[in-house]
Amino acid sequence: FLHIEGSGDLPPALIQDVATLARELENRYHGIPQDIEWSYDGQQLWLLQARPITTLLPIWTRKIAAEVIPGLIRPLTWSINRPLTCGVWGEIFTLVLGKRAEGLDFNETATLHYSRAYFNATLLGNIFRRMGLPPESLEFLTRGAKFSKPPMRSTLSNVPGLLRLLGREWSLDKDFESDYQKEFAPTLAQLKAQPASELSPPAILERIDLILEVLKRATYYSILAPLSLSLRQGILRVKDKELDSSQTPEIASLRSLAQLAADAHHLLSTEQVACEHQASLFATLAEIPDGRTVLEQFDQFMESYGYLSDVATDIAVPTWKEDPRPPRQLFAQFLCDPPPASAPPKRQRWKAEIVQARLNLKGRVTEVYSQLLAELRWSFVALETQWLEAGLLGQEGDIFFLGFSEIQRLVAKSDRTLKENLEQRVQQKQLQLEEHSQLTNIPALVYGNPPPASFTMQMRSQPSGRRFQGIGASSGQVEGWVRVLQNLQAVPEIDRQTILVVPYTDSGWAPLLARAGGLIAEVGGRLSHGAIVAREYGIPAVMDIHNATQVLQNGQRVRIDGQLGVVEVLD
Numbered sequence: 001f002l003h004i005e006g007s008g009d010l011p012p013a014l015i016q017d018v019a020t021l022a023r024e025l026e027n028r029y030h031g032i033p034q035d036i037e038w039s040y041d042g043q044q045l046w047l048l049q050a051r052p053i054t055t056l057l058p059i060w061t062r063k064i065a066a067e068v069i070p071g072l073i074r075p076l077t078w079s080i081n082r083p084l085t086c087g088v089w090g091e092i093f094t095l096v097l098g099k100r101a102e103g104l105d106f107n108e109t110a111t112l113h114y115s116r117a118y119f120n121a122t123l124l125g126n127i128f129r130r131m132g133l134p135p136e137s138l139e140f141l142t143r144g145a146k147f148s149k150p151p152m153r154s155t156l157s158n159v160p161g162l163l164r165l166l167g168r169e170w171s172l173d174k175d176f177e178s179d180y181q182k183e184f185a186p187t188l189a190q191l192k193a194q195p196a197s198e199l200s201p202p203a204i205l206e207r208i209d210l211i212l213e214v215l216k217r218a219t220y221y222s223i224l225a226p227l228s229l230s231l232r233q234g235i236l237r238v239k240d241k242e243l244d245s246s247q248t249p250e251i252a253s254l255r256s257l258a259q260l261a262a263d264a265h266h267l268l269s270t271e272q273v274a275c276e277h278q279a280s281l282f283a284t285l286a287e288i289p290d291g292r293t294v295l296e297q298f299d300q301f302m303e304s305y306g307y308l309s310d311v312a313t314d315i316a317v318p319t320w321k322e323d324p325r326p327p328r329q330l331f332a333q334f335l336c337d338p339p340p341a342s343a344p345p346k347r348q349r350w351k352a353e354i355v356q357a358r359l360n361l362k363g364r365v366t367e368v369y370s371q372l373l374a375e376l377r378w379s380f381v382a383l384e385t386q387w388l389e390a391g392l393l394g395q396e397g398d399i400f401f402l403g404f405s406e407i408q409r410l411v412a413k414s415d416r417t418l419k420e421n422l423e424q425r426v427q428q429k430q431l432q433l434e435e436h437s438q439l440t441n442i443p444a445l446v447y448g449n450p451p452p453a454s455f456t457m458q459m460r461s462q463p464s465g466r467r468f469q470g471i472g473a474s475s476g477q478v479e480g481w482v483r484v485l486q487n488l489q490a491v492p493e494i495d496r497q498t499i500l501v502v503p504y505t506d507s508g509w510a511p512l513l514a515r516a517g518g519l520i521a522e523v524g525g526r527l528s529h530g531a532i533v534a535r536e537y538g539i540p541a542v543m544d545i546h547n548a549t550q551v552l553q554n555g556q557r558v559r560i561d562g563q564l565g566v567v568e569v570l571d
Helices: 012-028 075-101 121-130 137-143 152-157 159-170 172-193 201-236 249-267 275-285 289-305 325-336 350-389 404-412 416-420 422-437 507-513 529-537
Strands: 034-040 045-052 059-061 110-113 116-120 445-447 467-469 471-474 477-484 498-502 518-521 541-543 557-561 566-569
Touching (some): 012 045, 059 121, 075 404, 116 121, 159 172, 159 201, 172 350, 201 350, 249 289, 249 325, 249 507, 249 529, 275 325, 289 325, 404 416, 498 507, 518 529, 518 557, 529 541
Parallel strands (some): 477 498, 498 518
Antiparallel strands (some): 059 445, 110 116, 467 566, 471 541, 557 566
16 A cells, blocks of 8 residues: 655556555565666556665675574674684685685675674675575575576586585585594593683683684584585475484484483372472472482483573573573473373485485584584683682673673783773673663664664554464464563463464473474574474474564464464454
C-alpha cells in the first residue's frame, strides 16, 4: 500500500507502479536499494536500467553472521574472532581467485555494529562474482537459499581455482586426521597437563599465542566442514532425517547425559530421586551412598563435556565447567522424566553415507574447535584472576571488555597510560554494551560505513502480520503458546504446549528444547545447534524469523510448520 501526498502532473497509478517496481527490484537484488531509470510511453512503464545506490555501500548483513557468533559481543571476543575468521576466509578465497584477489581487503569481511556481528555483503558478493559464482552463493551453501545460474564465461575462467578448492574439499577428512594427530591432539594434551592458573602472566600470554596459532588451523576446518556438508547434501538431495547427528558434541552430550540418568534411575529408589524437588536433587544425592556414585559419574561427564557453553564461539560466555547449572538441570529433568529413546540408526543409501561422513567430520571439528576456545577462555580467566588480586581490574568479566592488543601491552607493561585509564576504559565499554543491549528491532541490514551514529530505540512492536516465513529446520507441525526468552538467566516452566521463541540457540539451550513443543529462532539454519537438537527430540523448529522475539509475544497461540518454515499467529 502506498500513501501519496501532494499533487502533480503524474497520474497516481503511475507513481504506484514505479514504487512497486522499485520494491520488486530491491527484493530481487537481495534487499539492496536500487537507483533506477524508467520511462513511461503513456500506456506502459519501462525500466531502462538499475544499479545499487553507491552511497549506501558497503552493505552489512546480520544473516549468517548472527548464526556464527550470536548475541552481544564483547571487545576481547571480537578481537580474537575477527582476525581468525577474516584471515581464513581470505586464504580460501585467494586459493580460488589467485591474482584476481588483488585489491580485496579480507579484513573488511566482518565488523561490529551495535555490538553485534555483521558480514560485508558487498565484499562477499564481489568475491563470489570474481569466482564466477552468484553473489548469494554463501547463503545457498549455509542456509539453503535459492541459487541463480552463474554466467558460463565467468565460471569457465575460474575453473582452475574452483578445482583447487574442490581438491581441498575432497581431501578434507584426510587432512583433518593428519592435523589432529600431529597438532590438535598433542596441543590439547599439553594444555590440559598444565592449567593456566599455575602460570605467570607472561607464561599465560605464551599459552594464548600457542592456542591462537593452532586455532587458526582449526578455524579452516570449522569453515570448510559445514560448507562441504551443505554442498554435498544439496547436490545429492539427502534429507536431514536420513542423517545421524550423534557424533556432534551437542547430541553426543545429550545422549551421554540421558544414558547417565537412565543408569541412575535404575540405581536409585523413587524416594531418593525426589523429583518434586529437582532444585535440591544434587544436594540429596550427596547424602546417600548410591547418590554419591551417581555424582561421580556426573563429574566424569563434566570432564568430557565441560568445554561446552551457551554460545560455543564466544569466549566471554562461561563454560559448563565453570557454570554447571545447564547440564545439572538437564540431568535432573532426564532423571525424573526420561526422554524418548533415540531411534537406532537406519541403513543408509550410498548418497546418505557420503553426506554422513561429512556430518561426522563436522562433529569432530566442532569438538576440537570448541575445546581450543574453552582453553583460550580459561587462559584469559586465569590472567584476570591475577589482575583482580592485584587490583588492576574491578570485577569478574572485566577482562573481556579489553582488546587482545590491550592485554598484550598490559602484560608487557609497555603502556602506562593504558594502565592508569584502565578502569575508565572498561566502564565506557560496559556502558556501551549495556546501551546496545537495550536496543530492539536491530536491523538485518546496515547501509554505509559507519552506520548512523544514533539509533533510535524502538519499543516492542505488535506483530506486523499473521504469517511469517523462515527456514524449516526440523519437520513436523505443532500448535502452542508462545514463550519469549532473550537469554537463559530466568528459566521458566515449560511443557509440550510451549513454543519457545529465542534470539538464537546453542548447546546451553538443550535443557529447554528437551521440554518444549516447538522452537522459533531469529537466526540460524538447518545446521545450527537449535536445529540439530530439535531434530534429536522430534520438535518442529523454524529458524530465521527476523525479530521474532519482538513481533511475537508471550501467550499468543501459534502454529509452526517445521517442514515449510512457516509460523502462523492464531490469536
